[in-house]
Amino acid sequence: MKRDIILAGVGGQGILTIATIIGYAAVERGLSLKQAEVHGMSQRGGDVQSHLRISDAPIYSDLIPEGRADLILGIEPMETLRYTTYLAPDGWLITNRKPFVNITDYPDYETVWKEIEDLPRSILVDGEKLAREVATARSMNMVILGAGSPFLDIPAEDLEGAITAIFSRKGDAVVEQNIAAFRSGRAFAEESNLATE
Amino acid sequence: MKRMLLLGDEAIAQGALDAGLSGVYAYPGTPSTEITEYIQKVKEARERGVHSDWSANEKTAMEAALGMSYAGKRAMVCMKHVGLNVAADGFVNAGITGANGGLLVLVADDPSMHSSQNEQDSRYYGKFALVPMIEPSNQQETYEAAGHAFALSEKYATPVLVRITTRLAHSRAGVELSDPRAENDLRLPADKRQFVLLPSIARKNYQSLLGKQVAFEEEAENSPFNKYIDAEDRSLGIIACGIGYNYLMENFPEGCPHPVLKLSQYPVPRNHVKRMLDECERVLILEEGAPFVEEQIRGLMDATYNILGRLDGTVPRAGELNPNIVAKSLGREIALTEDKSEIVRPRPPELCPGCPHIDSYNALNQALMELEPGRVFSDIGCYTRGALEPFNAINSCVDMGASITMAKGAADAGLFPAVAVIGDSTFTHSGMTGLLDAIIEDSPITVMIVDNETTGMTGGQTSSARGKLEDICKGLGVPEDHIRVVEPLKKYHDENVAMIKEELYHKGVSVIIERRECIQTAKIARKLAKEVKS
Incomplete structure (x- = not known):
C-alpha cells in the first residue's frame, strides 16, 4: 500500500497533531513513513502544510509529487484549495468547512465551498459543530482526522490507539473526547462517501 | 537495533551524540535550530554533560567548537547557510589550523528561501576552505554522516562540513541507530603551534592542507555515501x-x-x-x-x-x-489532474495578536508621521514583518546587525532622523559592534531595541541579551539619559510616541528599549507554571 497525504491549514490549527497520530499508527504497523513539516517563519498565522507519505515499500522523496496525492486533508477550506494540483486522478480532498480569516482579501465563502464541492471527490465537514456535539471545539482536528481516516488504509482501531497513546499524558477525559470526535468525523465521512458513490 | 522516527535535524544530533559528541555550539536559525534543541532535550546528553547552551552568534559558536576540538574532544557547530557568512572567518581559518578532536561543521541551507534572505549554497564554502564535505540524501545517511565526519576529521586533522537542506532538515523518517561510542578524553594537540596562524606557521599548515586534497578526493571515491x-x-x-x-x-x-x-x-x-x-x-x-x-x-x-x-x-x-x-x-513530466485554484490568496505569516512589536511599530509610525517615509533600517527577526501591511514601518532587512550600521551610514550621508529597529537577540548577535561605531562618532541615530526577551522567530530560544541590554549600552558609551526603557502597550501609546519623538531629534546616539515579553513564550511560561501548581 501507499498513501500520500497533504495536510493543510493555518499555523496554530493543529495539523502537526494529525500528522503525528497518523505517523504513530503507521510506524506501529511497520510501514515506512516520511513526513515533511514546515517550521520557522511560516508558522504564525501563515499557511502551513505537511507532506505525509506512508508505504509498505521504501519511500524516496520527502515531498509528494504534484499530481500524485491520494488525499488532501485540511483544517481550513481555502488552504486545501492551495494544493489542488497535488491531487492524483483518484485523489480525495477532505476539509473542515469553516474559513479562518486573518487576511483582508479572503475570497467569498460560498465560492470557496463551491469550488471544493465541484471537485470529483471531496467532502466538506463542519468540524467545529461535530466537535462541539461530542466534545469541545478544540477537538475539531480529531473530527477532521476521523473524516480522513476511511481513506488512509489504516484500521480505525490503530488510529484510535495512536490517539490514546499521544493524548494519554493529558488524562482519560481528554483521550475519550478526542476519540469521540474522531468517531464522529469518521461516521460523517462514511455517510457522505456512500451518498456520492 | 534501536529505531527512531527523526527529523533530519534530529538525526544529525542523535548521530553526533552516538559518535561521542562532547559539545554542540550554535545560534538559532531556520532550518538548523532543531539540532541543538534536540541535544538540549535528550536526557542522556544532559547526564553526560554535553555542552548545548546557545552561543551569541555563529562566529562565537564556530570558535568555541574549534576550542573544544583543540582540547581533543568531538565538537559540532550548527548554523543556517547565512550563519556561515558570520562564522566564515573562523571556519576558513579552521581549515588552516586543522582539527584535533573531531570537528563537524553542520550547515543547513535553505534553497527557495522558505525563511531566509538568500539561497547561497554552502558547498562553495567547503571547497573554498578546502575541507571534505558530506551531503546526505536521507535521514538515515544524515545520522551516519555524523560518525563518518568525526572519523574523517580525526583521521586527517581537518574540519568536515556536513550540508543538509530544508527538506531534509524538517522531514521525519525512521532511522536505525548504531551502538554509541564513548566521548574522547581531553588531549591537547601534539604540536603546540598547530593553532598559531602566524604567517610562517600558516604557510606550512596551508601546504599540509593542500597536500591532503588528493586523500580527500580518494575518500570521496571510496565513500559509502557515493x-x-x-x-x-x-x-x-x-x-x-x-x-x-x-x-x-x-x-x-x-x-x-x-x-x-x-x-x-x-x-x-x-x-x-x-x-x-x-x-x-x-x-x-x-x-x-x-x-x-x-x-x-x-x-x-x-x-x-x-x-x-x-x-x-x-x-x-x-x-x-x-x-x-x-x-x-528527465522528459517524464507528471500529468496533473486538477488546475491551480484561481481564488486562493496568499496568507503570509503575521505578528501574533498581542505581539509587543505591534505596539512598538504603531508608536514609531506615529512619531515619524510628519516626516518623509523611508528612514527606518531594520533587521532579521519577527519584527521584519513590520515591512508588510498594515505597518509598512521599515525600509531594510539585510543581515544580522545591519540595521544599526546602515542607519549610521545614512546618517553620515545626512539623513536625519535615521532610525534602526533591531531585536534583543539580534543586537547581541551582531548589533553591539555597530553601536560602538556610532557612539565613537556620536552619530545622530535612534536605535530601537525591540526586546521581547527571547529569540522569537526561531521558536523562543534563550536570548543572550536577557537582562543585559541597559548595561551593554551603558558600557559601550551610550549616555544614560539617552537610554530609555518603555513598555510597548496600547495604554502607554501617547507617552511612548512623545518619548520616541524626543529621542528622534536628539543629535547623538539614543537607544530606546521597548521591553515586553514575547506573547508566545509568555503563554508557554504561564502553562508551565500552571502545570507545576496542579
Whole structure:
C-alpha cells in the first residue's frame, strides 16, 4: 500500500497533531513513513502544510509529487484549495468547512465551498459543530482526522490507539473526547462517501 | 537495533551524540535550530554533560567548537547557510589550523528561501576552505554522516562540513541507530603551534592542507555515501547530489534505467564522474542548490561533453528541487489532474495578536508621521514583518546587525532622523559592534531595541541579551539619559510616541528599549507554571 497525504491549514490549527497520530499508527504497523513539516517563519498565522507519505515499500522523496496525492486533508477550506494540483486522478480532498480569516482579501465563502464541492471527490465537514456535539471545539482536528481516516488504509482501531497513546499524558477525559470526535468525523465521512458513490 | 522516527535535524544530533559528541555550539536559525534543541532535550546528553547552551552568534559558536576540538574532544557547530557568512572567518581559518578532536561543521541551507534572505549554497564554502564535505540524501545517511565526519576529521586533522537542506532538515523518517561510542578524553594537540596562524606557521599548515586534497578526493571515491549504479540505457547518465537522488528515484520506483552517480561526499570524485562522462551520451546533473558540481564539470569552456543541468536551463537556475522538476528534466513530466485554484490568496505569516512589536511599530509610525517615509533600517527577526501591511514601518532587512550600521551610514550621508529597529537577540548577535561605531562618532541615530526577551522567530530560544541590554549600552558609551526603557502597550501609546519623538531629534546616539515579553513564550511560561501548581 501507499498513501500520500497533504495536510493543510493555518499555523496554530493543529495539523502537526494529525500528522503525528497518523505517523504513530503507521510506524506501529511497520510501514515506512516520511513526513515533511514546515517550521520557522511560516508558522504564525501563515499557511502551513505537511507532506505525509506512508508505504509498505521504501519511500524516496520527502515531498509528494504534484499530481500524485491520494488525499488532501485540511483544517481550513481555502488552504486545501492551495494544493489542488497535488491531487492524483483518484485523489480525495477532505476539509473542515469553516474559513479562518486573518487576511483582508479572503475570497467569498460560498465560492470557496463551491469550488471544493465541484471537485470529483471531496467532502466538506463542519468540524467545529461535530466537535462541539461530542466534545469541545478544540477537538475539531480529531473530527477532521476521523473524516480522513476511511481513506488512509489504516484500521480505525490503530488510529484510535495512536490517539490514546499521544493524548494519554493529558488524562482519560481528554483521550475519550478526542476519540469521540474522531468517531464522529469518521461516521460523517462514511455517510457522505456512500451518498456520492 | 534501536529505531527512531527523526527529523533530519534530529538525526544529525542523535548521530553526533552516538559518535561521542562532547559539545554542540550554535545560534538559532531556520532550518538548523532543531539540532541543538534536540541535544538540549535528550536526557542522556544532559547526564553526560554535553555542552548545548546557545552561543551569541555563529562566529562565537564556530570558535568555541574549534576550542573544544583543540582540547581533543568531538565538537559540532550548527548554523543556517547565512550563519556561515558570520562564522566564515573562523571556519576558513579552521581549515588552516586543522582539527584535533573531531570537528563537524553542520550547515543547513535553505534553497527557495522558505525563511531566509538568500539561497547561497554552502558547498562553495567547503571547497573554498578546502575541507571534505558530506551531503546526505536521507535521514538515515544524515545520522551516519555524523560518525563518518568525526572519523574523517580525526583521521586527517581537518574540519568536515556536513550540508543538509530544508527538506531534509524538517522531514521525519525512521532511522536505525548504531551502538554509541564513548566521548574522547581531553588531549591537547601534539604540536603546540598547530593553532598559531602566524604567517610562517600558516604557510606550512596551508601546504599540509593542500597536500591532503588528493586523500580527500580518494575518500570521496571510496565513500559509502557515493555510489555508481550502472544500468543499460547509456543515452543518459545522471549525477544526483544529496536529496536530488531521492527525487530521481521517486520518478523510477522500479529502478533507474540509466547509470546513476549518487553523490554525497566531496571533493567531487573525478574517477566516478569521468566514467559517467565517457560511458554516457549525455549527463544530467541534479543538485539541490547552485550548479556547484555542474560548474566544476563543465569548466569555463564547456565544450567536450554533453552536460545538462541548471546552467543550460534543463533544471531551473534558482530554487529547490522537487520530484516534478526532476521528472520534467528527465522528459517524464507528471500529468496533473486538477488546475491551480484561481481564488486562493496568499496568507503570509503575521505578528501574533498581542505581539509587543505591534505596539512598538504603531508608536514609531506615529512619531515619524510628519516626516518623509523611508528612514527606518531594520533587521532579521519577527519584527521584519513590520515591512508588510498594515505597518509598512521599515525600509531594510539585510543581515544580522545591519540595521544599526546602515542607519549610521545614512546618517553620515545626512539623513536625519535615521532610525534602526533591531531585536534583543539580534543586537547581541551582531548589533553591539555597530553601536560602538556610532557612539565613537556620536552619530545622530535612534536605535530601537525591540526586546521581547527571547529569540522569537526561531521558536523562543534563550536570548543572550536577557537582562543585559541597559548595561551593554551603558558600557559601550551610550549616555544614560539617552537610554530609555518603555513598555510597548496600547495604554502607554501617547507617552511612548512623545518619548520616541524626543529621542528622534536628539543629535547623538539614543537607544530606546521597548521591553515586553514575547506573547508566545509568555503563554508557554504561564502553562508551565500552571502545570507545576496542579
